[in-house]
Amino acid sequence: MPRTKGVLLTAAVCCAAVLTGCSDDDTPSSVSSAASRAASAAESLGSRASAAVSSLDSAASSALASATAKAGRELDEIRNGVDVTSDIDLGTPGTDKDGRATVDVTASNTADATKSFAVQVDFTDPGGNRLDTVVVTVSDVPAGGNGTATARSNRDLSGEVKAEVARALRY
Structure with missing residues (x-):
């Protein structure tokens, strides 16, 4: 799952490069503004990817705990x-x-x-x-x-x- 976060971050950086290249105004402030917006987007995507990974990890842990408890009960019932x-x-x-x-x-x-x-x-x-x-x-x-x-x-x-x-x- 960490790879997903990296892919999203790379996509955001590429978007920043495109935004910078498409600007009508070549002043440093417009380039800086575009880069800032891209960095913010990358951070947001990274946060969402981390949340998704955490959610999947939590679901897997819950499923494992449930399976372990069920197995224990089944064996404990045997006399x-x-x-x-x-x-x-x-x-x-x-x-x-x-x-x-x-x-x-x-x-x-x-x-x-x-x-x-x-x-x-x-x-x-x-x-x-x-x-x-x-x-x-x-x-x-x-x-x-x-x-x-x-x-x-x-x-x-x-x-x-x-x-x-x-x-x-x-x-």
């Missing part, structure tokens, strides 16, 4: 679940036809009976910052077997996206 994070493997993240991040989830059932799994998958950027989180269920995995499901982000994620198992319960 007698056993932490089995180490029994979960994730594939390579990709993007589906709708632009959402996806990753295949494989659950290995080491129990002696059929079990289901609730897996919280965090989608992160390369720096480890959480972009989104979801809970996927891998149902009815036979004893000693594997089951698969696909985790899908709640919203479009841009840039390089990684995935990690945040929490996993077998029940």
Whole structure:
């Protein structure tokens, strides 16, 4: 988003150059006045771009907080679940036809009976910052077997996206 602010500022400066070149009066005061108006316009555009970026950042933070809270509630509702994070493997993240991040989830059932799994998958950027989180269920995995499901982000994620198992319960 900072690039948008730079583009707007560049456009305002170009407008100032055009205004200066089109002036009927070549006196220093008219050139100065045109430059001043262009600078003011650039500042105004820059302020609006900053406000737009802040608004988008706020919306993304709110969506992430909501998704995180929802994931926590879903996992907290499971009774007698056993932490089995180490029994979960994730594939390579990709993007589906709708632009959402996806990753295949494989659950290995080491129990002696059929079990289901609730897996919280965090989608992160390369720096480890959480972009989104979801809970996927891998149902009815036979004893000693594997089951698969696909985790899908709640919203479009841009840039390089990684995935990690945040929490996993077998029940």
